[in-house]
Amino acid sequence: MRKPSTNYINIDGKALKGKIATPAFDLELTGEAMLGTADSNPDIFLLFSNNSHGDRLKVGALWKRRGLGGAIAYLLLLHLDFGRWSAHLTRWHGRGDDTLWAVVPFDGDK
Numbered sequence: 001m002r003k004p005s006t007n008y009i010n011i012d013g014k015a016l017k018g019k020i021a022t023p024a025f026d027l028e029l030t031g032e033a034m035l036g037t038a039d040s041n042p043d044i045f046l047l048f049s050n051n052s053h054g055d056r057l058k059v060g061a062l063w064k065r066r067g068l069g070g071a072i073a074y075l076l077l078l079h080l081d082f083g084r085w086s087a088h089l090t091r092w093h094g095r096g097d098d099t100l101w102a103v104v105p106f107d108g109d110k
Contacts (some may be wrong), residue, residue, distance in 0.1 A: 004092065004100075004102075005019070006019050006020065006021040006026075007019070007020055007021065007075075007102065007103045008100060008101065008102060008104060009029070009062070009076070009089055009100075009101045010043075010099050010101070011074075011097045011099055011101065011106060013033075014032075015031075015033075016029070016030060016031025016032075016033070016045050016047075016053075016062070018031075018101075018103070020078075020087075020103055021071055022085075022105070024080075024082065026050075027049045027059065027078075028049060028050070029047050029048065029049055029059070030047075031045035031046060031047050031048070031062060032046045032048070033045055033046060033053075043063075043064040044061055044062065044064070044070060045061065045062040045064075046053035046058060046060075046061055047059050047060040047061055047062060047078065048108060051075075052110075053100050059078050059079060059080070060076065060077050060078035060079055060085075061076075061077055062074055062075070062076045062077075062082055062089075063075045063077075063107060067103050073088070073089075074088065074089035074101065075087075075089075076088070076089060076103065084089065085105065086105065086106055086107070087103045087104055087105045087106060088104045088106060089102065089103060089104070090100035090102050090104055095102060
């Protein structure tokens with residue numbers, strides 16, 4: 001199975017890379033792992049992307065948490081010029097890989 005071309009995040013330990021494309025934006029992301037300070041705090045990745053001049057900018061964060069039944073779940077939040085953009089991550093089906101996640105947007109206001 002080939003790697004998806006867009007709307008994916010690859011989390012391998014403390015390394016994060018991905019790409020998200022919508023009609024409004026197209027971002028290649030990298031992430032830096034930040035560890036929680038207490039058991040109740042989820043693991044956090046700070047998300048970065050490069051602008052058209054090649055400058056590295058912080059664009060959001062990704063939170064790791066426990067979902068129903070103890071499964072790992074992720075919440076992604078981007079801060080863009082036009083406002084916030086939110087998504088959940090779900091396992092990429094058919095890949096046989098625990099590091100690849102599909103990006104599923106949702107309306108954070110509802």
